[in-house]
Amino acid sequence: MNIARIALDVPLAGPFDYLATDITENDIGRRVVVPFGPRKLTGIVIDVASTSEYAPSKLKSVITLHHDMPPLPQDVLDTCRFCADYYQHPFGQVIFTGLPVRLRQTAAYHRPPGTHWQLTELGSNQLQGRISARAPTQQRLYATLQSGPLAVEQAQQVAANAPATLRQWAREGWVARCIPPMAEQFPLTPLPALNIEQQAAITAIQSQPGFAVTLLHGITGSGKTEVYLQLIAAELAAGRQVLVLIPEINLTPQLTVRFSARFPNRCIVSLHSALADGERADNWLTAQCGQADIVLGTRLAVFTPLPRLGMIIVDEEHDSSFKQQEGLRYSARDVAVFRARLRQIPVVLGSATPALETYHNAHTGRYRLAKLNKRAVDVAELPIVKTIDTRRLLLQDGLSDDMVNALNARLLAGEQSLVFINRRGFAPVLFCGECGWIAGCQRCSARLVVHLRERQLRCHLCGYEESVPSACPDCGNQDIRPLGVGTQRIEAALTERLPQARILRVDRDATRRKEAFNTMLANIHGGKVDILVGTQMLAKGHDFPNLSLVCVLNADSGLYSADFRATERLFSLLMQVSGRAGRAGIPGEVLIQTQFPDHPLLHALVAHDFDSYAKRLLEERRQAHFPPFLYQAVLRAEAQDLELAIAFLDQAKQFAHALNSPVDLFDPVPAALTRLAGWARAQLLVQHPSRAILQTLLRNWIPQLHTLNERQVRWIIDVDPLEV
Known part of the structure; x- marks a missing residue:
């Protein structure tokens, strides 16, 4: 009788041995149903052996071997093993993180039959x-x-x-x-002519067979997507599949349309969390069976089995959305690089504002570098960026007169404008001027955001809601008022000051209904909108040919953060949103309201000089001993009481000290957001210039943490954290 080693979706190391009469090595990667305590769980066969360290009498038998999907291929299992080892997460949970929900269930999955x-x-x-x-x-x-x-x-x-x-x-x-690929219904349109830089980038990427990482560093509007399309065309012609990772679900529909128009006879599937469970499982299996030629997905798609995989493209590689912030805390960008190395295929990382880690790798020779320094449309120029010094200005609802006048001028010219403020709701604070009361969330260390139309106060972190009070709950003062501005307040202010304008607000609140965002995009491209008021949903990846003016509000908030990555994120966000202006033949202009017009970040933005600012930030990080010049991990703990979390971390630190590792161990501290959804949070930072030494500590340390058996504390390790 064979012994099947099964990976299960449980927070234990595993794998688990089971008796299996009919399971052979050909079934490695298949789904099974096994008993686990009083439950029946779905598992994945990861090995078959003839012996076990346990007596056969103590082993349970596999209940069912499913044949409803091909086995998970070895490269996917190896990628999951890497994630389990590197991110210090149970192997079984890593595998099931990458599976669609329907395939995590014990029942057989009956896929609609193909033709x-x-x-x-x-x-x-x-x-x-x-x-x-x-x-x-x-x-x-x-x-x-x-x-x-x-x-x-x-x-x-x-x-x-x-x-x-x-x-x-x-x-x-x-x-x-x-279901076979569609028969070609239309003649393929000729490929657009490439400029010299685009052609050079394609040549450089294709020049080295096998594994290579290339940073495609192109300014906004430089035609990175066209480079992707022509690279994809070459892969498809060679009979290979391509995986394209994008950071935002909202970018999926427009890219799918563009890819379908270029490749009308190819099978293109999307993978993201907005899909229904059945649709996602069908698309995943279409990719696994080799039927899908192009897979377009968000971070979780990096685990998709692709038997003919020939290239991986990570668009907007700098985006923090590629880092999972709960459960398995992996970076899809980094996992994509590892998987490409396994398959010995090229991976392209594209961005107008690369992450400093990627930028550093490209300029030290670890990655190759391809640059696009000019816009793809010959008549399109980079927008003129100006700052509006608000230190001595009286703003009305967060808007200066100069900004309103500029919006009105574009309105009269029949051009579109974007007012960008990365804060939804009406106002971020409800304040009492008499006693200083501020509306705060009962479950989080956060203020409640005013949503005036709905007469509600909402926590944008945990979802807590309550009605706007008629008077201050502390002193009874009825003159409580909202402070600050959000998208709803800007929309209302512009409606009052520019009544002739057709204004559209685009944020998470306005796009909750299915297809709402696609309808908005259609209206924008159809010329039915004059002024967009939006958050970072509009900051990247969108091409609005008639948009000539971008107005940025509340940009200074990113300069106050204690997070050493805050200025990098702010510069990237401002550069991305600025790039929405002037992408066609219409000259573009960007106006940024600020109280710090002389800040180096804004000087670099005005000059469109990412390189000099990136080098400045890298030098600061080198001197301060921050990534990418060392490697970090954070042990995060949560408890109902902050003292319990701190005490747990104190014990953890003592264990780490006993290992005599040369890593730097910091004292436990409350997290920046100390309470979230009713849980008090604290963290312990460890770091070292050697990734290998840090990983050695983690491998020896984590098993000891499990011995603490502190049931009142939840904890997780976050390797390469984005938030420290």
Whole structure:
């Protein structure tokens, strides 16, 4: 009897040994159902052995072996193993993080049947050797499948028993039902002419076969997407698949439309959390079976099985959305690089404002660098960036007269404008001038945001809501008022001051309904909107040809943060949103209201000089001993009482000291946001210039933390944290 080693979605190291009569090495990567305590759980077979360190009498048996999907390929399992080791997370939970919800359930998944049969990767590798030379019918059927997908109704023409043979092969994972790529309905349009820089970038990326990481550093509007498209075209022509990772769900529809227009005869699927569970599972299986040519997805798509994977593209690679902030705290960008190394394929990291870690790697020779310094449209120039010094100005609802006049001028010229403020709601604070009361969340260390239309106060962190009080709950003063501005307040102010303008607010509140964002984009491109009021949802990836003016409010808030990455994020955000202006033939202008017009960040922004500011920040980090010049991990703890969390971290620090590691250990401190959703939070920072030494400490330290058995404290390790 074989011993199947099973990975389970439980917070334990695993794997777990089970008796398995019919499971062989060919089933590694398949789903099974096993008993685990009083429950039945779905697991993944990761190894098959003949012996176990436990007596057979103590082992339970596998209940069910599912054949509803091909096995997870070895490169996906190896990628999950890397994440488990590097991010210090249970292997089973890593595997199940990458699976669609439907495939985490114990029931078999019945995918809507396709219209054709096709060979799987396993079938291409194994089936020929399994067919007897005395089975000419099977040989003929295999040869037919090698030439491409075989229609279900045509299978019987190959042999009368072909349907039964195909069903048997499907149970072995050698063939799968599929929907073939669409027949070409339109002649392919000729590829747009590339400028010299774009062509040089493509040549550089394609010049080195096998694994290589290339930073495609292009200014906003420089045509990075066109470079992606032509790289993808070359991969598809060679019979390979391409994985494209993007940071925002809202960027998926427009990219899908653009990719579909370029590749009308190819199968393109999306993978992101806004999809229904069934749709996501179908798209995932379409990719796993090799039917999808292009997979377009957010961070979780990095774990998608792709048998013909030829290239990975990470667009807006700097974006913090690629870092998971709960559960398995992985960086999809870094995992993409690891997976590309496993598959020996190229990976392209694209950005107008690369993360400093990526920028440093590109300028020290670890990554290759391809630059796009001019806009792709010949008549398009970078926008003129100006600052409005607000130190001596009286602002009305957060708007200066200069900004309103500029908006009115664009309105009269028939051009579009964007007013950017990265704060939704009406106002961030409800304040009593008599006693100083401020409306705060009962569950978080955060202030409640005023949503005036709904007459509600909302916490944007935990979702807590309450009605706006009619008087101060502390002193009874009825003259409580909102302070500061948000998107709703700006929308109301502009409606009053520019009544003839068609104003559209684009933020998370306005796009909650399904398809709301797509409808808004259609109205913007259709010329039905004069002024956009929006958050960072509009800051990246969007191309509005008629948008000539960008107005930035409340930019100074990013300069106050104690986070050493705050200015990097602010510069990136401002540069991205500035790049929305003047992308076609209309000259663009950017106005930034600030009380710090002489700040180096704004000087670099006015000059469109990312390189000098990035080098300045890198030098500051070198002197301060911050990443990328060392590596960090944070042990985060949560408890109902802050003292419990701190006490847990104190014990953890003592364990770390006992290991005699040369890493730097800092004292436990409350987190910047000390309370979130009712939990008090604290953290302990460890760091060292050597990644290997830090990883050695973590491997020896984490098992000891499990011995503390402090049930009142939740804890997790965050490797390469973005928030310290």
